[in-house]
Amino acid sequence: xxxxxxxxxxxxxxxxxxxxxxxxxxxxxxxxxxxxxxxxxxxxxxxxxxxxxxxxxxxxxxxxxxxxxxxxxxxxxxxxxxxxxxxxxxxxxxxxxxxxxxxxxxxxxxxxxxxxxxxxxxxxxxxxxxxxxxxxxxxxxxxxxxxxxxxxxxx
Numbered sequence: 001x002x003x004x005x006x007x008x009x010x011x012x013x014x015x016x017x018x019x020x021x022x023x024x025x026x027x028x029x030x031x032x033x034x035x036x037x038x039x040x041x042x043x044x045x046x047x048x049x050x051x052x053x054x055x056x057x058x059x060x061x062x063x064x065x066x067x068x069x070x071x072x073x074x075x076x077x078x079x080x081x082x083x084x085x086x087x088x089x090x091x092x093x094x095x096x097x098x099x100x101x102x103x104x105x106x107x108x109x110x111x112x113x114x115x116x117x118x119x120x121x122x123x124x125x126x127x128x129x130x131x132x133x134x135x136x137x138x139x140x141x142x143x144x145x146x147x148x149x150x151x152x153x154x155x
Contacts, residue, residue, distance in 0.1 A: 009040045009047075066093050073097035078126040079112055082155060094122065103148055109141040120151040 009025050010017020021027050021038035031038075067087055074080045075098055086093065094113035101108045101121070113122040129138060142152045 009044060011044060070094065070097050075112065076124065076126055079124045082113070082122075082124050101145065101148075101150070103144070108144050108148070118151065119149060120153070121145060123152070123154045125154050 018025060018040070021035065021040055025040055026038045027035055067083070070083055070093060071080065073096075074083060079097070092115070095116040096114040097112060099111045099114040099121075101111055109121075111121040112124040114120070115122070123138070123142075125138070128134060138154075142154075145152050
């Protein structure tokens with residue numbers, strides 16, 4: 001069995017460790033609603049039967065976690081639609097949403113979707129981007145981004 005796990009669960013402690021569970025082994029702020037059900041002594045015999053354990057996230061779980069994170073960061077219903085369509089078509093998810101791009105210490109733009117590996121910025125332009133002054137400002141920002149080496153696309 002994994003030495004770190006047995007140490008974490010006080011298996012080899014001279015003092016015998018905690019009675020059931022403590023903040024050094026199983027308890028933390030995030031699982032406080034389940035604290036009363038935890039008992040490290042119940043799981044030890046089961047864990048001792050394992051030579052090694054590998055916990056691996058499935059692609060489905062990973063995509064679900066990523067999409068939930070990105071969905072929370074969407075700034076408009078149109079961005080949410082684009083995210084759902086990206087997922088539906090099996091396209092790769094972007095690395096970040098609402099990423100602020102700086103050049104030196106100056107703010108250049110806020111990218112709706114950002115793909116780090118491709119240095120690609122995707123703007124999701126809804127109704128607010130149809131005004132003349134917004135179009136002019138968008139053009140200025142996008143030219144600057146291109147000059148900085150970003151690939152820029154708009155939907």
